[in-house]
Amino acid sequence: DTEVTQTPKHLVMGMTNKKSLKCEQHMGHRAMYWYKQKAKKPPELMFVYSYEKLSINESVPSRFSPECPNSSLLNLHLHALQPEDSALYLCASSPSLDRSSEQYFGPGTRLTVT
Amino acid sequence: QKEVEQNSGPLSVPEGAIASLNCTYSDRGSQSFFWYRQYSGKSPELIMFIYSNGDKEDGRFTAQLNKASQYVSLLIRDSQPSDSATYLCAVRSRYSGNTPLVFGKGTRLSVIA
Numbered sequence: 003d004t005e006v007t008q009t010p011k012h013l014v015m016g017m018t019n020k021k022s023l024k025c026e027q028h029m030g031h032r033a034m035y036w037y038k039q040k041a042k043k044p045p046e047l048m049f050v051y052s053y054e055k056l057s058i059n060e061s062v063p064s065r066f067s068p069e070c071p072n073s074s075l076l077n078l079h080l081h082a083l084q085p086e087d088s089a090l091y092l093c094a095s096s097p098s099l100d101r102s103s104e105q106y107f108g109p110g111t112r113l114t115v116t
Numbered sequence: 117q118k119e120v121e122q123n124s125g126p127l128s129v130p131e132g133a134i135a136s137l138n139c140t141y142s143d144r145g146s147q148s149f150f151w152y153r154q155y156s157g158k159s160p161e162l163i164m165f166i167y168s169n170g171d172k173e174d175g176r177f178t179a180q181l182n183k184a185s186q187y188v189s190l191l192i193r194d195s196q197p198s199d200s201a202t203y204l205c206a207v208r209s210r211y212s213g214n215t216p217l218v219f220g221k222g223t224r225l226s227v228i229a
Contacts, residue, residue, distance in 0.1 A: 044219035
């Protein structure tokens with residue numbers, strides 16, 4: 003079962019709201035990722051967790067705050083977002099961070115900031 | 117700068133033809149190569165990966181890797197309208213540290229019935 007789930011599927015939020023995106027996988031993967039994807043662009047890496055520790059933060063603004071409560075769950079907390087943050091937010095997981103890993107993506111959360 | 121280049125397309129092929137998608141990469145230290153398919157509004161789906169020079173076949177898909185020339189390609193035989201999507205090439209370098217994958221911008225494939 004190569005399934006990564008994400009909730010919610012769609013989210014509309016105002017610039018003063020606080021919301022969270024959730025991601026879950028039950029494949030025993032130890033690396034999890036957040037990506038942001040704008041229309042007609044490739045996914046852009048935001049954060050990587052390896053063994054529940056933040057491994058990579060690609061200079062993402064602090065209005066995005068990741069959290070990895072356990073090996074199966076990954077959250078992205080959102081606060082004071084800007085309209086340009088509207089995008090498809092993708093979660094992915096892989097067995098590990100080693101060079102042979104292949105990533106499996108969740109269905110994404112379509113975020114609109116008004 | 118580690119780069120992965122793809123022709124953005126659209127690449128239009130008739131139904132039943134072979135679609136050939138190409139990807140070049142600049143980092144000679146690259147070790148693992150992946151093809152993702154992404155339908156409009158959906159998330160990327162891993163369809164092939166290849167690590168060694170040569171061909172790797174899976175059903176109607178064949179991935180080809182030539183490390184000397186630094187290119188990787190994806191062939192889709194007997195193309196179907198349902199294959200119409202954007203195909204993303206992704207590369208992982210031995211020297212990329214913790215950076216998992218570098219994505220190309222994708223090639224949009226249109227299979228005409």
